[in-house]
Amino acid sequence: MKKARVIPVLLLRNGWLVQTRQFRRYQHLGNPVTAVERLSEWAADELIYLDITQDDGYDTGRSDLGHPNRQSFFEIIDDVSRAALMPITVGGRIRSLRDIENRLARGADKVCINTKALAEPVFIEQAAKEFGTQCLVLSIDVKVTGAQRCVMAEGGTRATEWEPEQWACEVERLGAGEIFLNAIDRDGMKTGYDLDLLATVSTAVTIPVIACGGVGDWAHFAEALERTRVDAVAAANIFHYSDQSVVLAKRYLCERGLNIRPPDVLTGFLAA
Amino acid sequence: MTRVCVLDYGSGNVRSVYNLFAALSASVVVSSTPSDIADASHVVLPGVGAFGAAMQKMCHALPLDDLRDAVLVKRKPFLGICVGMQVLATQGDEFGSYAGLGWIPGTVRRVDHGSLPLPHIGWNNIVCQHPSPLLAGLEHEPDFYFVHSYAFWADDPRHMVATTEYGENFCSVLQRDNLFGVQFHPEKSQRAGLQLAKNFLSYP
Numbered sequence: 120m121k122k123a124r125v126i127p128v129l130l131l132r133n134g135w136l137v138q139t140r141q142f143r144r145y146q147h148l149g150n151p152v153t154a155v156e157r158l159s160e161w162a163a164d165e166l167i168y169l170d171i172t173q174d175d176g177y178d179t180g181r182s183d184l185g186h187p188n189r190q191s192f193f194e195i196i197d198d199v200s201r202a203a204l205m206p207i208t209v210g211g212r213i214r215s216l217r218d219i220e221n222r223l224a225r226g227a228d229k230v231c232i233n234t235k236a237l238a239e240p241v242f243i244e245q246a247a248k249e250f251g252t253q254c255l256v257l258s259i260d261v262k263v264t265g266a267q268r269c270v271m272a273e274g275g276t277r278a279t280e281w282e283p284e285q286w287a288c289e290v291e292r293l294g295a296g297e298i299f300l301n302a303i304d305r306d307g308m309k310t311g312y313d314l315d316l317l318a319t320v321s322t323a324v325t326i327p328v329i330a331c332g333g334v335g336d337w338a339h340f341a342e343a344l345e346r347t348r349v350d351a352v353a354a355a356n357i358f359h360y361s362d363q364s365v366v367l368a369k370r371y372l373c374e375r376g377l378n379i380r381p382p383d384v385l386t387g388f389l390a391a
Numbered sequence: 392m393t394r395v396c397v398l399d400y401g402s403g404n405v406r407s408v409y410n411l412f413a414a415l416s417a418s419v420v421v422s423s424t425p426s427d428i429a430d431a432s433h434v435v436l437p438g439v440g441a442f443g444a445a446m447q448k449m450c451h452a453l454p455l456d457d458l459r460d461a462v463l464v465k466r467k468p469f470l471g472i473c474v475g476m477q478v479l480a481t482q483g484d485e486f487g488s489y490a491g492l493g494w495i496p497g498t499v500r501r502v503d504h505g506s507l508p509l510p511h512i513g514w515n516n517i518v519c520q521h522p523s524p525l526l527a528g529l530e531h532e533p534d535f536y537f538v539h540s541y542a543f544w545a546d547d548p549r550h551m552v553a554t555t556e557y558g559e560n561f562c563s564v565l566q567r568d569n570l571f572g573v574q575f576h577p578e579k580s581q582r583a584g585l586q587l588a589k590n591f592l593s594y595p
Contacts, residue, residue: 121507121557122514122534162581164514201410206536206579226406228538228579251440253510253538296512325508350513380514380534385582 122380123344124164124351125368126329127358129154131170131195131211138356139171140307142260142275148359152198158358159203161365162383166203167256167299167329167353168196169231170211171274193225200226208256208299216249223250231299233258237272237279237286240293247294256329257295259286261316262303268316275303283316284323291324298324299353302332307356309335312343321348329353337371344377393592395419396431398475400445400452404578408437408472411578411588425457433592434458434467437578438474442483442499442541445474446491455492463494466569468594476565476572477543485541495567497545504558510540515555517563517575523552525564525571525590533583535563535575542574569595 129151130137136148148154158166170192196209209222210231219230230250236243236257246255260271261283270281281289287298300320302313312333321328327350330343334354343352358364369382395412399405399421412419412435420427428434438445449455462469471479480491483499491499502511516532542561545551553564555574565572571591577584 120515121511124513159581200407204407204411204414204579204581204584206538206576223404226404226410228404228407251510253512253540296510327508327512383582 120378122164122378123349124329125340125365125372125379126165126167126351126353127158127163127365128167128169128331128353128355129158130355131168131172131192133172134192134195136359137171138307138359142303142306144307151195152202154359155199156202158365159205160385161363162369162380162385163205163358163365164380165206165208165351166199167208167210167231168199168227169258170209172212173274193221196222196225196227210256210258210299216246219246219250219254223254229254229256229296231256231258233260234272234274236290237270237281240289243290243293243295247296252294252296255295256297256299257290258299258301259283259290259320260301260303261313263313271303284319287320287324287328291326295326297327297329297350299329299331300349305333308333309357311335311339312352314342314346317343317347317349321350327351331355337368340368341372341375341377344372344379393417393433394431395433395435395592396427397421397435397437398428398453398458399423400448404439404576405437407576407578408435411584412592414585415589415592417592423453425454428454428457428461431461432467433594434461434469436469436471436475436478438472438476438478439538440474442474442477442485442491443487443489446478446483446489449478462570468569468591469571470591471565471570471572472578473539473574473576476574477541479565479570479572480543481546483541494570495543495545495550495565495572496547497543497550499541499543501540502542502557502559502561507558510538511557512538514580515557515575517553517555518560519553521549521552521566523564523566523571524594525566525573525587526553527590529583529586534580535573535577535583536579537563537575539574543572
């Protein structure tokens with residue numbers, strides 16, 4: 120039987136791993152590759168790796184960190200794919216088919232697209248035809264404005280006309296393979312997922328929905344899996360602050376009787 | 392000496408497959424030349440994408456006569472991954488009907504997925520149907536990572552050594568003598584994938 124997935128999300132900004140809150144307030148968490156090595160050892164089911172750099176500046180020397188990160192994003196993907204014997208989704212700043220091709224060639228299994236798809240929905244169709252629906256993850260960022268939920272573009276900075284379930288159905292029709300659903304208001308708040316949003320979108324489409332935004336407790340993963348039809352639960356911050364976080368999360372979910380891949384620790388295997 | 396040749400024909404995540412065998416400290420070469428195939432002790436055929444497109448690329452980029460000699464005459468252990476397994480069939484019915492290599496009699500058709508979404512993406516377990524050296528030392532019904540919509544139906548059910556359920560039971564591990572095929576991606580399947588790769592390298 121197919122298992123529900125537990126997916127750590129890594130956010131990269133100017134070459135560094137960061138933590139965010141409501142898509143703002145960045146805090147550095149350190150080296151982007153060592154984090155992947157850890158998550159790989161803890162046998163995460165998959166990884167989502169998002170480059171949220173707004174300008175073109177790849178950090179070449181933060182004096183306060185003492186060890187400048189001189190790697191380009193592509194070099195980082197190389198290292199990440201070597202460290203992770205698991206599926207990797209890479210997103211951020213994808214604007215052309217060539218951008219997708221470059222990421223897949225570097226060892227990404229899937230790409231995550233957002234702003235470009237909203238600006239030009241036909242891009243989804245073109246990408247699906249070229250690379251297959253299985254490697255297209257559509258990221259949908261949602262913000263609550265008054266009584267309504269609104270799909271946001273450009274890293275949560277620009278509102279669009281779309282309601283989440285409407286846009287979700289549209290991207291499915293155009294050839295998206297999965298939906299990565301983010302509640303901006305919940306990002307970094309640790310108050311749990313926006314369950315209504317997850318339920319609405321996951322029943323509107325037949326493709327898998329990955330839940331994100333708001334996890335502060337392992338129980339929040341369970342809530343989403345028990346009460347909505349999401350196929351995977353993702354989170355960023357919570358996985359970076361405790362030793363063996365993925366193992367602990369999985370142990371909790373297994374004990375709650377959820378259908379997930381059991382916890383595992385892969386020490387020593389990935390030394391190469 | 393163990394020397395793995397990962398066949399490069401412009402399809403599939405060759406780099407990840409390389410990483411898998413490199414993680415086991417095997418000597419690995421990514422190549423499509425007759426001499427690298429001749430020098431190899433083990434041959435691996437990766438693949439993603441559609442059956443017909445993969446066959447076309449292979450015919451164009453791989454020395455198929457040398458490959459046949461290495462695998463069918465010299466009987467070097469061969470592992471096909473995903474579409475690399477499917478092309479072993481006599482025929483594939485994805486976007487039209489295409490002839491495969493025909494090394495294991497059977498056909499490739501779409502999985503009858505019922506109400507479940509296709510492609511079948513994610514971790515799913517395999518169920519062993521016949522003992523195979525490829526599955527030695529694995530846990531009971533281990534999970535592997537799958538990404539596909541089509542699967543292999545072998546004419547001889549004994550060749551289907553493990554199956555997986557997704558709407559229906561399809562063949563997830565195939566074996567005929569020194570020819571092995573897996574529908575899932577061992578290079579993305581962590582502990583289980585490493586064990587399977589190790590088993591392959593210790594064959595025969």
